[in-house]
Amino acid sequence: MTRTPVANTFDDTTTTTTSADKDSLALLGLGAMGSALARTWLRAGHPLTVWNRxxxxxxxxxAEGANVADSAADAVAANRLIVVCLLDDxxxxxxxxxxxxxxxxxxxLTTGTPAQARARAEWTEARGARYLDGGIMAVPPMVGVPEAGGYVFYSGAREVFEEYGDTLGAPLGTKYVGADAGFAALHDVALLSAMYGMFAGATHAFALIRGEDIDPVAFAPLLGDWLVAMAPAVHQTAEQLSSGDYEKDVVSRLAMQVAGVPTFERTAEQQGVSTELLAPYFELMRRRLAMGSGDEDLTGVVDLLRGRG
Incomplete structure (x- = not known):
């Protein structure tokens, strides 16, 4: 099928390409995310069959132009491209x-683990179909809003990703991360894990100022700007992991950072704040230092989490 790209299909002033130029697809699952995806594909002119339990x-x-299937089997039978966005595996x-x-x-597009994605790829191929796994890096309000920056990690059959690139990219941006079907889920969980770590630090910071004559609304921009300023450190960590040289370009030595840990602990105690969000990381820092790694950065903690320390 020849596809005609459409510039900004979400702008009401743009002429919409006819559905004859667009891939048809079935969408199984109409929760909050599935509903957002469905409406965006319909607005982009894709013939859509939907089914929900x-x-x-x-x-x-x-009423919005979708074909409603009586069963999942009927939806699948009517289309070659099948997208599933369900509760779990x-x-x-x-x-x-x-x-x-x-x-x-x-x-x-169902949230799952890398192992589940790999098993699902085998399951799908055994049934004579091609498989592509997706990890959605967005919340429903970001779907169909290109400037919001949401995207989906995809992994598995590259030929499927390439064949349906325009269709998959209509609701959200796309990033193909490899033929291993588990890589999309792995990227998804890795990024979300970093997000929760950031939230943990921010939670501790707000707890420290809570009860003082400090307006959290005025404090928030300071916290946000500081986190943004620290974010580039991930590139140095990546380079050190790649090279194996954890002492390269170190600015804040591990020994110096561990020496400062008691200040954080005493401050929390004086403010009546638990250290339970930070204590595990501080303990890992101390363990790495005890191994004689005082001239390193914090990169060696990665190896401790992998059981190599």
Whole structure:
């Protein structure tokens, strides 16, 4: 099928390309994310078949131009490209039980682990279909809003990613991260893990000032700007991991940083704040120092988490 790119399909002033120029697809799952995806594909002119376990969720999409399937099997039968956005991996088993996938292309946007994605790829290929896994780096309000910066990691069958690039890129940006089907989920969880670590630090910071005559609203820009300023440190960590030289370009030696830890602990105690969010990291820093790594940066902590320290 020849595809005609459309500039800014989300701008009402833009002429929409006819659906004849667009891939048709089936979407299984109309939760908050699935609904946002469905509406964006419809606005972009893609012929869309939808199915949801609770039929009431599907009804509004008929008025918006979607075909509503009575069953998952019917939705799959009517399309070659099948996108699933369900609660979890077990839900996918239930939804596709007994469904004929031969000759289909299955794109799985259901949140799962790397191991589940790899197993699902084998499961899909055994049923005569091609598989692409996706990890969504966005929340529903970001879907269909290019300037919001949301995107999806994809891994698995590269030919599927390339064939449906325009279609997959209509709701959110796309980043292909490898033929290993588990890599999308791994990238997804890795980035979200870093996010929660940042939230933990921010939570501790707000707890320290809580109860003082410090306005948290006035404090927030200082905290946000500081986190942004520190973010480039990830590049140095990556370079040290790649080279194996953890002492290269070190600005703040591990020995110096560990020497400062008691100040953080005493401050928390004086402010009546638990150190439970930071204590595990401080303990890892101390363990790495005890190994004689005082001239390193903090990169060696990665090896401790991998059980190599």
């Amino acid at each position: 609770t039929p009431a969720r599907s009804a509004p999409f008929a 077990a839900s996918l088993d239930v939804t596709l039980e007994g469904v004929d996938l031969r000759g289909k292309d299955l794109v799985n």
